[in-house]
Amino acid sequence: MAMHPALTVGFDLDMTLIDSRPGIKAAFEALSAATGVYVDADLAITRLGPPLADELAHWFPAEDIPAIAETYRNEIYPVHAITGSPALPGARESIAAIHGVGGRAVVVTAKYKRNAERHLEHLDIAADAVVGDLWAEGKGAALIEHGATVYVGDHIGDVRGARTAGALSVAVATGPVGAAELRAAGADVVLADLTEFPEWFEGYVREAA
CATH class of the missing domain: 3.40.50.1000 (HAD superfamily/HAD-like)
Incomplete structure (x- = not known):
């Protein structure tokens, strides 16, 4: 042991x-722009805590969530969310x-x-x-x-x-x-x-x- x-x-x-609210808001806005799918970033940042997939389920079809989550985590989040979160x-x-x-x-x-x-x-x-x-x-x-x-x-x-x-x-x-x-x-x-x-x-x- x-x-x-x-x-x-x-x-x-x-x-x-x-x-993390400012950074996550910026990341969701970037995700929305990249996918063409509306995401209410102001609403999303009032629900922080649960896993990303839970929030994505409000905006994207279930079958798309794994790929969207991968893009968000590895391409969008590091660029848009880190420096803006005090x-x-x-x-x-x-x-x-x-x-x-x-x-x-x-x-x-x-x-x-x-x-x-x-x-x-x-x-x-x-x-x-x-x-x-x-x-x-x-x-x-x-x-x-x-x-x-x-x-x-x-x-x-x-x-x-x-x-x-x-x-x-x-x-x-x-x-x-x-x-x-x-x-x-x-x-x-x-x-x-x-x-x-x-x-x-x-x-x-x-x-x-």
């Missing part, structure tokens, strides 16, 4: 560590807080892994590992594999992923789901945003010790 450091924290990416306040400081106690920060996201890595590289967010293409309960296996005891996300799907892994669910109300709904879904801790994470984390580590 693999050995893990004493403390590993998992993070979602979109609307947890980064504000880090959310507190993102770098949260990772630094974990590294400051010798812990590891692992990004587990529904996004295509290489594009997630591109975002982190562009923004100089120093994750120790990145796992992509996982959603909701599917995130649980990666969290278990990496020994994560905490998972931080903005969506009910992230709460479900944490629960599946037996990890503490820390929710940030920076995405499409409000604080009350995150609490109702079973989040153990709800923060307004990641600027509150380092102080919370300091207390969590102190209590654990």
Whole structure:
């Protein structure tokens, strides 16, 4: 069995560590122009969290989605979405807080892994590992594999992923789901945003010790 450091924290990416709305909007507009199929990019970015195929299903026939997704991920997204997506306040400081106690920060996201890595590289967010293409309960296996005891996300799907892994669910109300709904879904801790994470984390580590 693999050995893990004493403390590993998992993070979602979109609307947890980064504000991907501007980049994804630009990418969907480019996809619409390339395919000639109308995509309401403003609506699409209100539904971030679930896998790309879920959003494409609103606009394209099912049989076309695999090819469209491939084009989007490998040709359109890297060009249009990376540079326009800023880090959310507190993102770098949260990772630094974990590294400051010798812990590891692992990004587990529904996004295509290489594009997630591109975002982190562009923004100089120093994750120790990145796992992509996982959603909701599917995130649980990666969290278990990496020994994560905490998972931080903005969506009910992230709460479900944490629960599946037996990890503490820390929710940030920076995405499409409000604080009350995150609490109702079973989040153990709800923060307004990641600027509150380092102080919370300091207390969590102190209590654990």
